[in-house]
Amino acid sequence: MTTASAPGKVYLFGEHAVVYGEPAVPCAISRRARVTVERRGDSRLHVHAEDLSLDGFTVEYSGEADATPDVDVSTDLVEAAMGYVDAAVSQAREAAGVPEAGFDVTVESAIPLGAGLGSSAAVVVAGIDAATRELGVELSTTEIADRAYRAEYDVQEGQASRADTFCSATGGAVRVEGEDCRAIDAPDLPFVIGFDGGAGNTGELVAGVRELREHYSFAANTVETVGDIVRQGERALAAGDLAELGTLMDFNHGLLSALGVSSRSLDRMVWAARDAGAHGAKLTGAGGGGCIVALDETEETETALRFTPGCEEGFRAELDAEGVRVE
Ligand code: MEV
Incomplete structure (x- = not known):
């Protein structure tokens, strides 16, 4: 039996624009997904998932990946999570050269699903590490990040950047621009997270931005401007200038809103934070x-x-310097 864990992340800057080759700066946070795998005697995959949300309900999902889970939670979300487990196991089988390997998999995650904290990337990264080790193969962090990207790319039908998976694999603050992914220095960042209890559909949201970008030249310019904010933000990060980082975050939110990916509850929480004196x-x-x-x-x-009406949880999260690890 092997257990690995990997952190979730927040985007300091650059989500969506990163899909079009602009830089982004995601930062790993101190909330992890843990994946335990045990090799089975057959080639089947049994998945059991727990604590897939902040409010700690238990999802019992023991069975084949296409079975209907008996849970009081959006089955779309659970099915999406199972798709990521499936994709991670496929990558591990391929990496270890054991295409018929079957596993019992347990997922425990303190990262809410589909809520912008990189839950799927953390599950995929931890899943690939745990399953390859269970098959006697130890992958480098770079290869785990690369295979995790390919798994997300498959599940999200081509709508994925390397940002979430690279950040979860390596931990810390990272800079991603196309294929170029690297760790960057960051001061202590006092992150506070607000969660509205909901989730967005990444594929649909990315597709929506793509349509706007293709239809309106000013939407394409907006995406490029997010890239400018990221470059300016990197200088503020290097200088440890929290006030400037905050100003740029506000600007980045405004542009994301213009690109149609905010919501009433997200805007309410953003304004509550600003009114409370956040940078x-x-x-x-x-x-x-x-x-x-x-x-x-x-x-x-x-x-x-x-x-704040519509906010289910408000909590502090530390920057987590550690990426994927064996537990
Ligand atoms: C999703 O966490 C971030 C997006 O930029 C998509 C991606 O980078 O794969 C929206």
Whole structure:
């Protein structure tokens, strides 16, 4: 039996634009997905998943990947999670050269599904590491990141960048621009996260931005401007200038909103954070619902989020320097 874990992430800057080759800066956070795998005597895949949301309900999903789960939770979300487990196992089988390997898989995650915190990337990264080790093969972090990207790419039908998976594999703050992915230095970042209890459909949201970009030249310019914000943000990060980072996060949120990927509850949480004195706030990830990230070293934003209509959870998250690891 082998267990591996990998962190979730927030986007300091650059989601969506990264799909079109602009740079992005995701940062790993101290919430992890743990995947335990045990080789079976046959070639079947049994998946059991727990705590797939912040409110800690248990999802019992023991059976084949196409079985209907008996759970009180959106089956779309659970099915999506199972798709990622399936894709991770396929990558592990291929990497280890054991195409018929079957596994019992247990997923435990403190990262809400589809909410912009990189839950799928963390599950895929941890799943590939655990399953390859179970088959006696140890992959480099770079290969885990690459295979995890390919798994997400397959599940999301080609609508994925390397950002989420690379960040989850390596941990810390990273810079991603096309195929070029690397770790960057970052000061302590006082992240506060607001979660509306919902989720967005990444594939649909990415497709929506693509349509806008193809239809309106100013939408294409908006995507490029997000790239400019990221480049400016990298300088602020290197200087440890939280006030400037906050201003740029606010700007980035405005542009994401213009690209149609914010929502009423995300906007409400962003404004609650700003009103509470945060340096800045923006949605994180694909949007449509899910999480915002704010920068605030005081308790004010966390408290304000708890009283914001539509916000289910407000919590602090540390930058996690550690990526995928064996447990
Ligand atoms: C989703 O977490 C981030 C997007 O930029 C898509 C991607 O980079 O794969 C929206």
